[in-house]
Amino acid sequence: MSEGSKILITGVAGFIGSNLARRLLEAGYSVLGLDNLAHGVETQVPKGVEFHKLDIRSRDIFPVFKGVDFVFHLAAKNCIPDCEEDPVETSDINITGTTNILEASRKAGVKKIINAESASVYEGTGVFPTPEAEVKPRSFYAVSKFCGSLIAQKYREAYGLNVIGLRYFGVYGPRQDYRRLIPPVISAFIIKLLKREPPIIYGTGHQRKDFVYIDDINDFHLICLKEGVKNDTFNVGSGENYSILELLDLVSSLVGIKIDPIFKPALLEMDPPVNLADISKAKKMGWRPQTSLVDGLKENIAYIKGEFEIGNIK
Numbered sequence: 001m002s003e004g005s006k007i008l009i010t011g012v013a014g015f016i017g018s019n020l021a022r023r024l025l026e027a028g029y030s031v032l033g034l035d036n037l038a039h040g041v042e043t044q045v046p047k048g049v050e051f052h053k054l055d056i057r058s059r060d061i062f063p064v065f066k067g068v069d070f071v072f073h074l075a076a077k078n079c080i081p082d083c084e085e086d087p088v089e090t091s092d093i094n095i096t097g098t099t100n101i102l103e104a105s106r107k108a109g110v111k112k113i114i115n116a117e118s119a120s121v122y123e124g125t126g127v128f129p130t131p132e133a134e135v136k137p138r139s140f141y142a143v144s145k146f147c148g149s150l151i152a153q154k155y156r157e158a159y160g161l162n163v164i165g166l167r168y169f170g171v172y173g174p175r176q177d178y179r180r181l182i183p184p185v186i187s188a189f190i191i192k193l194l195k196r197e198p199p200i201i202y203g204t205g206h207q208r209k210d211f212v213y214i215d216d217i218n219d220f221h222l223i224c225l226k227e228g229v230k231n232d233t234f235n236v237g238s239g240e241n242y243s244i245l246e247l248l249d250l251v252s253s254l255v256g257i258k259i260d261p262i263f264k265p266a267l268l269e270m271d272p273p274v275n276l277a278d279i280s281k282a283k284k285m286g287w288r289p290q291t292s293l294v295d296g297l298k299e300n301i302a303y304i305k306g307e308f309e310i311g312n313i314k
Helices: 015-026 059-065 080-085 087-108 140-159 185-194 214-224 244-255 280-284 293-309
Strands: 006-010 030-034 050-052 070-073 112-116 163-168 170-172 200-202 211-213 233-236 262-264
Touching: 006 015, 015 030, 015 214, 030 059, 059 087, 070 087, 080 087, 080 140, 087 112, 087 140, 112 140, 112 214, 140 163, 163 214, 170 185, 170 214, 185 244, 185 293, 200 244, 211 214, 211 293, 214 233, 233 280, 244 293
Parallel strands: 006 030, 006 070, 030 050, 070 112, 112 163, 163 233, 170 211, 200 262
Antiparallel strands: none
């Protein structure tokens, strides 16, 4: 796909969205972004992005789609404990909001939508590595994301809309949302150790997770823009997994601070003990992860140290 195409990102002020925007700008694309800033941080939106503070559920977004070639739909309510507490808002954002994005894209004649799904749809599986067909959602969040994917499938069938679904596993890296009440585990461990406080492990620590670095995710995002990639769903993970205890040992070693963790009850009863991506389909597209967990953690630690230095983390 030629440079200069116009690309719109929903959730552009979030972790994946802001990193993707930088990557696309560097590649020569024209980038627009939507975000209601409920969770995203406006200062994370790169200079050069045409930013619109709008909610994906509003019909006010429709004019922004005019002349857009591609849409990355990343905006979502995605903190699983919050989703369990408020299934109505979860459904409103993740199902109604996704439908609104698809409809705006259809009316504007968008060439392709890359729709952020989630590896949470595999919560109930016992098949590892997990292929794309093994869908067994359990949480309200997972169900809402799978419903969004079903609506996307209907838009493919009814209107010929070209939609790529991406099921992200544990994406991590700079600008991940450490501001949450319960931050993502990697950011949470780094911040606690840098503060000389005990890190918190929810559950036994033996849960095994597949972590994938943001730069590798963006490599696959660019592949999705190619003309031959259409109407399909892909797992995007590393194809490797680590226990939470192993992860803490790695982070402690790289930070140079070791503090015994505090164990608390698991946040969710349905949190799967194992997740591991079967990435064979993505590999057939010419993609494979390039960043080891150790190298990715080093980058993330350096970023969070910088946030401490400028006073964003206290």
